[in-house]
Amino acid sequence: MSDKLRVGILGATGMVGQRFIALLENHPWFEVVTLAASPRSAGKTYEEAVGDRWKMTTPMPEAVKKMVVKNVNEVEAVCETVDFVFSAVDMTKDEIKAIEEAYAKAETPVVSNNSAHRWTPDVPMIIPEVNPQHNEVIPYQKKRLGTTRGFIAVKPNCSIQSYTPALDALKEYGPKVVVATTYQAISGAGKNFKDWPEMEGNIIPFIGGEEEKSEQEPLRIWGHIEDGVIVKADGPVITTQCIRVPVLNGHTAAVFVSFEKKPSKEAIIEAWKNYKGLPQELELPSAPKQFLHYFEEDNRPQVALDVDYENGFGVTLGRLREDSVYDYKFIGLSHNTVRGAAGGAVLCAELLKAQGYISKK
Numbered sequence: 356m357s358d359k360l361r362v363g364i365l366g367a368t369g370m371v372g373q374r375f376i377a378l379l380e381n382h383p384w385f386e387v388v389t390l391a392a393s394p395r396s397a398g399k400t401y402e403e404a405v406g407d408r409w410k411m412t413t414p415m416p417e418a419v420k421k422m423v424v425k426n427v428n429e430v431e432a433v434c435e436t437v438d439f440v441f442s443a444v445d446m447t448k449d450e451i452k453a454i455e456e457a458y459a460k461a462e463t464p465v466v467s468n469n470s471a472h473r474w475t476p477d478v479p480m481i482i483p484e485v486n487p488q489h490n491e492v493i494p495y496q497k498k499r500l501g502t503t504r505g506f507i508a509v510k511p512n513c514s515i516q517s518y519t520p521a522l523d524a525l526k527e528y529g530p531k532v533v534v535a536t537t538y539q540a541i542s543g544a545g546k547n548f549k550d551w552p553e554m555e556g557n558i559i560p561f562i563g564g565e566e567e568k569s570e571q572e573p574l575r576i577w578g579h580i581e582d583g584v585i586v587k588a589d590g591p592v593i594t595t596q597c598i599r600v601p602v603l604n605g606h607t608a609a610v611f612v613s614f615e616k617k618p619s620k621e622a623i624i625e626a627w628k629n630y631k632g633l634p635q636e637l638e639l640p641s642a643p644k645q646f647l648h649y650f651e652e653d654n655r656p657q658v659a660l661d662v663d664y665e666n667g668f669g670v671t672l673g674r675l676r677e678d679s680v681y682d683y684k685f686i687g688l689s690h691n692t693v694r695g696a697a698g699g700a701v702l703c704a705e706l707l708k709a710q711g712y713i714s715k716k
């Protein structure tokens with residue numbers, strides 16, 4: 356029998372579910388054994404259920420093609436086959452809250468890409484390099500749920516990845532005010548250009564709920580644990596505008612920042628170069644070796660050239676310069692469906708395994 360942890364994917368047919376499957380093909384620690392989706396897909400083989408909606412650039416892995424998709428609502432039937440699940444279910448927020456909690460209560464850890472539990476006080480929301488210590492709320496959550504091994508952990512929104520780690524690297528200088536405009540790829544909405552031809556040559560200046568997430572979620576990431584819950588940080592003040600642009604993959608952020616103690620440009624670049632966290636120290640399988648990469652060239656980072664940096668798990672930065680209103684401005688780029696979605700969740704699960712929160716049943 357394989358030593359790998361047996362993994363289920365909830366919401367396996369959607370774009371994030373597909374990305375989980377692509378990323379977990381040949382994963383050294385995790386093996387996809389169960390795929391679950393809506394009752395509409397249940398009972399079909401995975402290739403029948405997905406049909407012509409496979410959106411990854413790599414072919415559908417042979418190992419999943421003939422798997423019969425389970426009904427995601429049949430919690431016990433899924434749980435008895437797996438050690439933990441990734442969740443990318445597409446339901447209303449209340450339904451997601453309920454179903455993820457049902458899996459956790461059935462003693463199956465849930466690592467979720469969804470936003471539903473991001474503000475549940477005892478649910479950790481993790482960027483593994485930035486706040487791995489927030490997983491320490493898990494025992495409190497288990498106590499509330501009455502479980503011994505089941506719990507929920509989540510990753511934050513894709514939009515914040517292009518600037519939150521870059522600012523975290525500068526925390527000794529006290530980032531005070533942050534203004535960010537994000538230029539977000541259409542895959543963030545689960546679409547490609549075939550599904551969304553109106554996006555060819557177009558820009559849409561609105562993404563529902565995105566600005567609130569982009570402004571608030573970094574504060575929870577920088578929060579601290581008090582009495583078994585995560586209390587969000589008081590600052591910096593963050594204001595954002597989030598814009599949909601005609602790009603398939605890759606969220607770019609144009610960021611302005613002022614500090615309590617203004618660093619030199621050289622000190623910022625040095626801090627980015629040296630920035631690393633637990634994933635790098637523990638050499639987690641998906642951890643980028645160099646998380647933040649700064650380009651000296653004026654025309655980088657570019658989506659077409661740089662989105663796949665470190666297999667999509669790294670963040671590229673460029674154009675750091677002094678500003679006439681704020682202290683500095685710079686550009687950040689991250690892969691929204693790898694680091695920003697399924698990949699971020701896979702890295703969280705690797706961290707949870709390394710920290711002993713998920714293991715074989």
Ligand SMILES: N[C@@H](CC=O)C(=O)O
Pocket residue numbers: 512513514539540542543544562565691695696
């Ligand atoms: N809401 C985002 C997806 C991030 O997870 C988007 O629409 O791009």
